Amino acid sequence: MSRPSSPAAARTSQAPGSRAESRSPTILSIKGLSKIFGGLTAVNAVDLEIPRQSIVSVIGPNGAGKTTFFNMITGIYEPSLGSIELDGLSLVGLRPDQVTAAGIARTFQNIRLFASMDSQENVMVGRHSRLKAGYIDALLRTKRFHESEQEARDVADLMLDFVGLKRFKHELATNLPYGDQRRLEIARALATSPKLILLDEPAAGMNPRETEELKSLIRRIRDDLGVTVCLIEHDMRLVMTLSEYITVLDYGSKIAEGLPHQVRNDPKVMEAYLGRGAAAGEYGKETGGANA
Amino acid sequence: MENLLTAILINGLLLGTLYAIIALGYTMVYGILQLINFAHSEVFLSGAVVAFEVFRLLGPAPDAPPGSGMNPYLVLVIALVVAMLVCGTLNVLIERLAYRPLRTAPKLVPLISAIGVSLILQDVIKFIEGTQGRFQLAVNVPTAFTQTVFSVADNNIKVRDLVLIVVAAVMLFGLDRLVNHSRVGRAIRAVAQDRVTAGLMGIDANRMIALTFAIGGALGGVGGVLFALKFPNLDPYSGTVPGIKAFSAAVLGGIGSIPGAVLGGLVLGLVENLLGVISSFSLIFPKLAFLGAIKAEYKDVGAFMALIIILIFKPSGLLGRSTTEKV
Numbered sequence: 001m002s003r004p005s006s007p008a009a010a011r012t013s014q015a016p017g018s019r020a021e022s023r024s025p026t027i028l029s030i031k032g033l034s035k036i037f038g039g040l041t042a043v044n045a046v047d048l049e050i051p052r053q054s055i056v057s058v059i060g061p062n063g064a065g066k067t068t069f070f071n072m073i074t075g076i077y078e079p080s081l082g083s084i085e086l087d088g089l090s091l092v093g094l095r096p097d098q099v100t101a102a103g104i105a106r107t108f109q110n111i112r113l114f115a116s117m118d119s120q121e122n123v124m125v126g127r128h129s130r131l132k133a134g135y136i137d138a139l140l141r142t143k144r145f146h147e148s149e150q151e152a153r154d155v156a157d158l159m160l161d162f163v164g165l166k167r168f169k170h171e172l173a174t175n176l177p178y179g180d181q182r183r184l185e186i187a188r189a190l191a192t193s194p195k196l197i198l199l200d201e202p203a204a205g206m207n208p209r210e211t212e213e214l215k216s217l218i219r220r221i222r223d224d225l226g227v228t229v230c231l232i233e234h235d236m237r238l239v240m241t242l243s244e245y246i247t248v249l250d251y252g253s254k255i256a257e258g259l260p261h262q263v264r265n266d267p268k269v270m271e272a273y274l275g276r277g278a279a280a281g282e283y284g285k286e287t288g289g290a291n292a
Numbered sequence: 293m294e295n296l297l298t299a300i301l302i303n304g305l306l307l308g309t310l311y312a313i314i315a316l317g318y319t320m321v322y323g324i325l326q327l328i329n330f331a332h333s334e335v336f337l338s339g340a341v342v343a344f345e346v347f348r349l350l351g352p353a354p355d356a357p358p359g360s361g362m363n364p365y366l367v368l369v370i371a372l373v374v375a376m377l378v379c380g381t382l383n384v385l386i387e388r389l390a391y392r393p394l395r396t397a398p399k400l401v402p403l404i405s406a407i408g409v410s411l412i413l414q415d416v417i418k419f420i421e422g423t424q425g426r427f428q429l430a431v432n433v434p435t436a437f438t439q440t441v442f443s444v445a446d447n448n449i450k451v452r453d454l455v456l457i458v459v460a461a462v463m464l465f466g467l468d469r470l471v472n473h474s475r476v477g478r479a480i481r482a483v484a485q486d487r488v489t490a491g492l493m494g495i496d497a498n499r500m501i502a503l504t505f506a507i508g509g510a511l512g513g514v515g516g517v518l519f520a521l522k523f524p525n526l527d528p529y530s531g532t533v534p535g536i537k538a539f540s541a542a543v544l545g546g547i548g549s550i551p552g553a554v555l556g557g558l559v560l561g562l563v564e565n566l567l568g569v570i571s572s573f574s575l576i577f578p579k580l581a582f583l584g585a586i587k588a589e590y591k592d593v594g595a596f597m598a599l600i601i602i603l604i605f606k607p608s609g610l611l612g613r614s615t616t617e618k619v
Contacts, residue, residue: 096491112489114482125482129494131475138474192494
């Protein structure tokens with residue numbers, strides 16, 4: 001399989017303005033990752049390198065294996081083959097809570113907020129693994145308990161402010177408008193103090209104005225918080241304007257990767273999205289235009 | 293008339309509080325695993341057996357003069373602490389050995405496993421006490437607990453009744469602090485709502501489930517000790533009927549809801565006591581003579597009929613949320 005561009009090309013894009021890191025320029029390194037369900041290969045030997053403090057995207061048609069790919073990174077599925085390393089630490093075989101503690105957070109394609117909790121408490125749940133107080137502290141109301149609860153509230157307020165939901169602090173999560181629920185999920189994920197945040201179709205169901213706000217929020221996550229962002233997204237305009245580097249999956253395999261304009265013009269990608277005929281130009285421009 | 297109503301109220305609330313403490317164990321486990329822990333009635337009975345043993349070993353002999361031996365309140369505290377530890381540990385072990393391996397199995401499978409554990413525990417209790425020649429346990433309740441403190445409209449309030457209320461209040465207060473106002477409680481509620489997402493928020497779901505079983509078991513142990521004070525004659529099957537009633541109380545209040553379990557317990561206790569004495573109304577009001585036919589033995593029938601009637605009108609229980617079907 002030919003590679004349209006080397007990962008090195010993407011790394012140069014993060015150079016200006018990024019905080020100097022003495023560690024390796026790659027934060028997440030995935031090699032030969034595969035998931036086989038019975039006879040179905042959902043993800044087939046995918047390699048991916050995510051540069052530190054970058055915004056990268058994984059795209060592909062429905063059923064391409066993108067969510068399975070995220071589920072393996074976050075420990076929901078155990079990979080059948082391959083390795084995943086976060087800053088040199090292998091994540092294969094870890095439980096989801098251990099992966100979160102290691103520094104990866106995610107949001108979901110279908111919003112999965114805790115419905116009976118208010119916004120603040122939802123974000124406080126995200127802080128769980130960074131707090132120390134146990135149940136003995138809680139029963140005895142020790143100093144550590146009060147400090148830990150205060151920290152959780154402070155972090156929650158900070159994150160709610162960051163995503164612009166401070167005024168909905170005591171609103172039940174389910175009462176928020178759809179776009180705000182997506183941002184609340186992002187705040188909750190950020191409360192885990194991640195090095196890398198995985199966003200699974202964050203713009204799904206958003207109107208154009210909300211999508212614009214989301215775009216600037218994602219940039220601020222990288223620029224202000226120094227968190228690396230990896231997106232799975234169907235909204236091509238969002239992906240093309242936001243991502244520094246794009247990986248394309250189809251039928252579980254990586255078919256292309258590179259800078260946005262390289263991927264956009266890759267015949268294999270057009271074929272995967274539009275079918276062989278459209279890629280060859282048989283069906284005219286309206287199908288292509290709808291997806292551009 | 294006033295005496296009768298006061299009696300219903302007082303006895304109903306006392307019995308209801310007992311049901312409530314036991315019902316919490318059912319409702320918390322259901323809330324986090326959607327599993328009815330049928331073994332909880334035996335976990336709770338183990339608490340009563342612990343009380344029997346502690347009072348047998350440490351309490352004053354029944355014929356000893358009052359004031360001799362260890363302070364009965366100290367013995368009670370020991371019984372409560374030991375029962376909480378034993379029953380909490382027992383419940384955690386049951387989860388680990390009988391439910392966790394079946395976590396991904398269809399829901400009916402762990403339910404059958406729960407019934408199996410319940411039967412096994414009955415036999416274990418029978419075995420442990422039976423080898424000592426004790427098949428009927430008469431708890432050696434210190435006389436200090438059976439003394440009357442004061443009377444309300446000819447109804448004697450005994451020390452053990454106050455103990456029941458105080459201990460239950462402390463337990464409920466602690467539970468509320470833990471579940472609604474702490475990191476661990478938040479984590480338990482998060483796991484109960486969505487186990488996968490909770491895991492991705494850095495919460496170890498298995499630890500939280502084990503902790504829930506520990507809390508439920510400890511509450512069951514406390515319930516068992518309080519039960520033994522009020523109903524001192526035990527046998528290995530004594531847990532079944534109060535267990536079923538506490539489970540009914542949890543369903544009545546809305547299973548999975550902690551305040552619901554408390555409310556359900558109180559309502560069931562009151563209804564049961566009302567029906568227990570309803571035949572007396574025929575003596576007070578001659579026109580209601582037909583009530584004389586409803587003897588005290590029918591009180592359980594009546595309690596369960598009330599349960600059915602309430603659930604017909606409020607299928608998710610008094611405080612249960614009407615759940616929308618997940619698609």
